[in-house]
Amino acid sequence: MxxxxxxxxxxxxxxxxxxxxxxxxxxxxxxxxxxxxxxxxxxxxxxxxxxxxxxxxxxxxxxxxxxxxxxxxxxxxxxxxxxxxxxxxxxxxxxxxxxxxxxxxxxxxxxxxxxxxxxxxxxxxxxxxxxxxxxxxxxxxxxxxxxxxxxxxxxxxxxxxxxxxxxxxxxxxxxxxxxxxxxxxxxxxxxxxxxxxxxxxxxxxxxxxxxxxxxxxxxxxxxxxxxxxxxxxxxxxxxxxxxxxxxxxxxxxxxxxxxxxxxxxxxxxxxxxxxxxxxxxxxxxxRGGFSEAKPFYWQTDTAIANNSWSYTTSLEYKSINEILITLIDVVSKNGNLLLNVGPKPDGSFAKTDKEILAGIGKWLGINGEGIYGSEPWKIAREGKTNISEGMFQDTSKLKYGSSDIRYTANNGAVYAYVLNPQEQTEIVLKSFHEFDEKNEPVFHGVISQVEQLGVGKVDWRIAEQGMVVQIKPTPDQRPVGIKIVLE
Incomplete structure (x- = not known):
């Protein structure tokens, strides 16, 4: 009863x-x-x-x-x-x-x-x-x-x-x-x-x-x-x-x-x-988020398509990269991503849905160590492109570039995610430059090595504009994960 x-x-x-x-x-x-x-x-x-x-x-x-x-x-x-x-x-x-x-x-x-x-x-x-x-x-x-x-x-x-x-x-x-x-x-x-x-x-x-x-x-x-x-x-x-x-x-x-x-x-x-x-x-x-990291834990729910939460024959699918950027952005700001997929009437999944989910899983298999179990770093983001705060913002199709970075911290390391590498082989992490506008150190720790997730150790140096890191482009220009290992 x-x-x-x-x-x-x-x-x-x-x-x-x-x-x-x-x-x-x-x-x-x-x-x-x-x-x-x-x-x-x-x-x-x-x-x-x-x-x-x-x-x-x-x-x-x-x-x-x-x-x-x-x-x-x-x-x-x-x-x-x-x-x-x-x-x-x-x-x-x-x-x-x-x-x-x-x-x-x-x-x-x-x-x-x-x-x-x-x-x-x-x-x-x-x-x-x-x-x-x-x-x-x-x-x-x-x-x-x-x-x-x-x-x-x-x-x-x-x-x-x-x-x-x-x-x-x-x-x-x-x-x-x-x-x-x-x-x-x-x-x-x-x-x-x-x-x-x-x-x-x-x-x-x-x-x-x-x-x-x-x-x-x-x-x-x-x-x-x-x-x-x-x-x-x-x-x-x-x-x-x-x-x-x-x-x-x-x-x-x-x-x-x-x-x-x-x-x-x-x-x-x-x-x-x-x-x-x-x-x-x-x-x-x-279908939105926050422009900055929050002190409270939160979640965004969004769908694999822009125009429906259930399966239809006219879905406007998001790209794998768009979904990955949303995931990285949300995690860097102290949140979770709940991604909706809609099964077909018979209970199966459409080919496109399965391909998108497989692409997300492949990327997380390489880059997940800076996602799962992570926390926001003291600086959540850098770059000019950022979501507007509030609901129903994720269909704006923002144009991210190689200077748009999101940070997390996990396992004693700092992780920097380049949201759209744009075939660049060298990127700059401005949050690691030596001094800010007050001539005070922004990052004042000791770095032992820098790795590109899925690739291995990469060359890097601290310059006036920030940490300059050599990277290898990823297939389909997926976001690049960089692991900064501290002593």
Whole structure:
């Protein structure tokens, strides 16, 4: 039986974590997470079946004038005859193999996985006693989340998951505006329930407020995931910062942290915007980052494509170098990269996705010693090119050059990553010049040797402009890693 609201509250009253921000501020970022640096996010569900535009198909197919609306009618017929629910029998996942997924992710160098357990559409990708609309009872008739948990354990990767149900309060509502299969009366347990009018989804006080019935159902669904799958991290999309969610979110967070304390595994919650009080979880920046290193640990989540989180036939893929530059930049500024890939409807991965993941893994196999387990150096970066701070900045396609460097520290060494070597055979690390503008030493240590990762020792010298290092260009002009060994 699902854990009841009364049981959740009783456990939280016993502690050690209670359902308030002051108590939840006892939270500490798991050590493994700060060492991992790189994880894989996956968006896979019913919304993948049409392979059209993006993962918001379930909402947009009911909005008259939207491309999804017209595409749906041309491809499947009118929404009253073929609605979103009718994709369920088509979602058979015949090629899904959790062990193959984890093999691919591990070869890419990922240290943790973050499959979406339930997206805004309300279809659960796991076994549930709270709704029949789940992958165990319908569609593939498999506990997708459970299989991925087992595969991650076998592969030695950390298992995490995300819940995006908060937005389901309004996500299917446009289907009520014309003759479709989204119609009243809707009651708890119905797939489309409650389909309330869509608000300004950035308004923290928008009405109608989610009801107690809806919020308690949201809470129980998350607790069911915690109880059954014991994820090491949870992630929530943006709408949980709505005022109505606050007491329920605090109950969930306390319950999760208490269960982790009870069972002996560290836990953490990744949140966007200000969905949690600062210091009670892990700050997450969607498709963006920070311009400078932060004293707190954080994560960015972004996708392998610029225009969708799920697989479609029109993906605008990022290059391997663009993703590697994002990873290096984030790590140098005290963060992790959570990279999303979208499986095809049958559960396999497209050729381009696999090639990109393989390229990342190959680079990390050579350069990972300055990434995994590293910390920001006293100087995070040099060079003129830098991301603008905030969300939704990673599609700007910044033009990095050979003077754009990012630094990390690990194993007693300093690592300098040249983001775009541009076929240069000699680069300058300005942070190692002898004196700054005040005529004071910038770096005043003893260097025993300098290495190019994957190549070996290289020639170097300290000059007026900085440390001049001889390097060998890499295939496809991948970022170059330089290890500065100190005595």
């Amino acid at each position: 699902p854990t009841t609201i009364e049981q959740i509250k009783r456990i939280n009253e016993a502690g050690p974590f209670h359902a308030d921000w002051q108590s939840l501020s006892q939270f500490s970022v798991p050590t493994w997470f700060k060492k991992a640096k790189f994880g894989i996010f996956t968006h896979w569900g019913l919304y993948t079946v049409p392979e059209y535009r993006n993962e918001w198909y379930s909402r947009n197919m009911y909005i008259q004038g939207y491309p999804e609306f017209d595409h749906h009618r041309a491809t499947y017929g009118e929404q009253k005859n073929f609605g979103y629910k009718d994709f369920i029998p088509k979602f058979t996942a015949e090629a899904f193999d959790a062990d193959d997924w984890l093999k691919l992710f591990k070869q890419a160098g990922a240290q943790y996985i973050f499959p979406v357990a339930e997206h805004h559409d309300g279809f659960q990708m796991y076994r549930s006693e709270l709704s029949h609309y789940n992958a165990f009872e319908m569609g593939p008739k498999r506990d997708v989340l459970g299989e991925l948990k087992q595969a991650a354990t076998t592969a030695g990767l950390h298992f995490c998951t995300s819940n995006h149900r908060a937005e389901h309060w309004w996500f299917m509502s446009h289907g009520k505006e014309f003759d479709s299969d989204v119609h009243e009366p809707l009651k708890k347990g119905d797939f489309y329930w409650p389909a309330m009018p869509e608000p300004n989804n950035q308004d923290l006080f928008s009405k109608p407020y989610p009801t107690q019935e809806y919020l308690e159902d949201w809470l129980q669904r998350v607790v069911e995931i915690i109880d059954r799958y014991q994820p090491e991290l949870l992630y929530f999309d943006w709408w949980v910062q709505h005022q109505a969610f606050k007491p329920y979110f605090q109950q969930m967070a306390a319950y999760y942290y208490n269960q982790g304390a009870k069972l002996g595994y560290p836990t953490g919650i990744c949140y966007k915007y200000d969905g949690m009080a600062f210091g009670t979880g892990i700050t997450d920046v969607e």
